[in-house]
Amino acid sequence: MRYVxxxxxxxxxxxxxxxxxxxxIPVYPEGRPRKTDMRDVVNAILYxxxxxxxxxxxxxxxxxxxTVWKYFDQWRQNGTLDTIHDQLRRQVRASExxxxxxxxxxxxxxxxDTTSGGEQRGRDNAKNVDGRKRHIVTDSMGLLLAVLVxxxxxxxxxxxxxxxxxxxxxxxxxxxxxxxxxxxHNWSLYQWTxxxxxxxxxxxxxxxxxxxxxxxxxxWTVERTFAWLGRxxxxxxxxxxxxxxxxxxxxxxxxxxxxxRLRPSYADPAFxxxxxx
Numbered sequence: 001m002r003y004v005x006x007x008x009x010x011x012x013x014x015x016x017x018x019x020x021x022x023x024x025i026p027v028y029p030e031g032r033p034r035k036t037d038m039r040d041v042v043n044a045i046l047y048x049x050x051x052x053x054x055x056x057x058x059x060x061x062x063x064x065x066x067t068v069w070k071y072f073d074q075w076r077q078n079g080t081l082d083t084i085h086d087q088l089r090r091q092v093r094a095s096e097x098x099x100x101x102x103x104x105x106x107x108x109x110x111x112x113d114t115t116s117g118g119e120q121r122g123r124d125n126a127k128n129v130d131g132r133k134r135h136i137v138t139d140s141m142g143l144l145l146a147v148l149v150x151x152x153x154x155x156x157x158x159x160x161x162x163x164x165x166x167x168x169x170x171x172x173x174x175x176x177x178x179x180x181x182x183x184x185h186n187w188s189l190y191q192w193t194x195x196x197x198x199x200x201x202x203x204x205x206x207x208x209x210x211x212x213x214x215x216x217x218x219x220w221t222v223e224r225t226f227a228w229l230g231r232x233x234x235x236x237x238x239x240x241x242x243x244x245x246x247x248x249x250x251x252x253x254x255x256x257x258x259x260x261r262l263r264p265s266y267a268d269p270a271f272x273x274x275x276x277x
Contacts, residue, residue, distance in 0.1 A: 008061065011050040011256070012043045016263040020091075021255075024084045026074075036063050036071075044068045049252050052233030076248035085251045088258040089143050090171075095262065101174040102139045105199075106222035107160065108181060109135045110229075111152045118241040122153030132238045134226075134250060135163045137178075142225040144254045145170050149243040157186035164197060177202045179218050229253050 013021065018039050025038050044062035048055070055065045062068065075081050111124040114131035123130050129152050137146040146166040150159050164178075178193075179202050193201050204219050229235050232253045240246045 009043070009047055009059075011046045013039065013046070013259065014263065014265045016265070017259045018042075020088060020259050020262060021084055024080065024087060026078070026080060036067055038071075041068055041071045045072055045252065046256055049232050049234045049249055049256065052236065052239070072248070076244055081248055081251050081255070085144070085255050085258075086170075088255055088262065092143060092258050092261055093139075093141065097141065102171060103174055104140050104177045104179065104218075105137055105145060105172065105175050106140075106179040106219065107135070107137045107163065107184065108219070108222040108226070109133050109156050109159070109183070110226050112235075112238050114238040118238075120149070120151040120243050122151030124152035127152070132243070132246065133159070134229075134238075134246070135159050136222065136225065136250070137163060137167060138222045138225045140221060142221045142228070143258075144225065144251065145172065147247050147250045149238070149246040149250075155186075156181075156183040157189045160184060160186075160189050161192050161196075164193075172199075175199045179204050179222075181216075181219060182206065228257055232256075 021042060022038065025042075027034075040063050044058060045068060047053070047062065048058065048068075055069060058065045058068065111127040111129040111133045112131050113129055114121055121131055124133065131152050133150050133152045133154060133156075135148040135150065135156065136144060138144055146163055148159060148163040148166060160180075176199050178197075178199050182203060182205055184201065185203050190201060193199070204216050206214055206216065229250060232249070234249055235253060238246050240249070
């Protein structure tokens with residue numbers, strides 16, 4: 001009888017959550033039968049995500065770090081994480097907003113410091129950050145539609161065409177407005193959207209003369225998504241050598257969040273949206 005590792009850490013998937021993930025894990029008929037438990041591998045990756053620990057500090061009750069890395073590397077490259085993420089997003093949308101197509105979306109960016117080394121690093125002088133910038137597009141529920149990681153010195157409007165290009169194949173056919181902040185006010189970007197997409201870029205501006213923090217209408221949905229990502233210590237800084245890994249961890253954070261929304265455990269507080277002030 002095969003040993004089954006008991007759920008030990010708060011980041012572990014529950015028995016109810018695992019069936020949401022398992023059907024999308026690739027099974028390769030060639031070669032020797034797989035001996036590693038895929039649930040343990042997924043839980044190890046989620047432990048890294050939520051705790052922010054180094055690979056070599058992965059607890060010994062998980063599979064070896066080389067094995068966990070091998071599967072993480074495969075899944076970030078062969079589309080497995082994308083498939084899992086998109087399937088869970090569809091289920092969350094269907095359960096919470098059935099028969100409501102997406103007609104709006106929001107775009108924003110977040111600059112974060114990086115640890116030493118790695119590709120695509122720069123300085124965002126406006127935020128006083130040396131590192132990378134996460135550009136995301138979310139729907140009206142804050143669910144992720146696209147993510148792009150660049151150096152922090154890349155302008156939001158300059159990165160937008162590549163980011164919007166990643167919406168191809170996503171459920172945005174009925175989107176008519178893309179809400180953005182003033183960093184996306186760029187005539188070249190306006191021309192690009194007119195020539196390449198069916199929706200209109202709508203800039204949500206700060207009130208004239210406003211100082212300090214101002215809660216902008218509609219924009220808070222995408223800001224809330226960044227707050228969700230901030231629950232994962234792996235994302236408190238950008239600790240990855242490659243932007244591919246950085247983007248993969250953003251998708252993993254949303255996968256974990258959506259699995260918990262679909263199948264809450266007894267230890268999870270009930271998920272609810274909070275009204276904007």
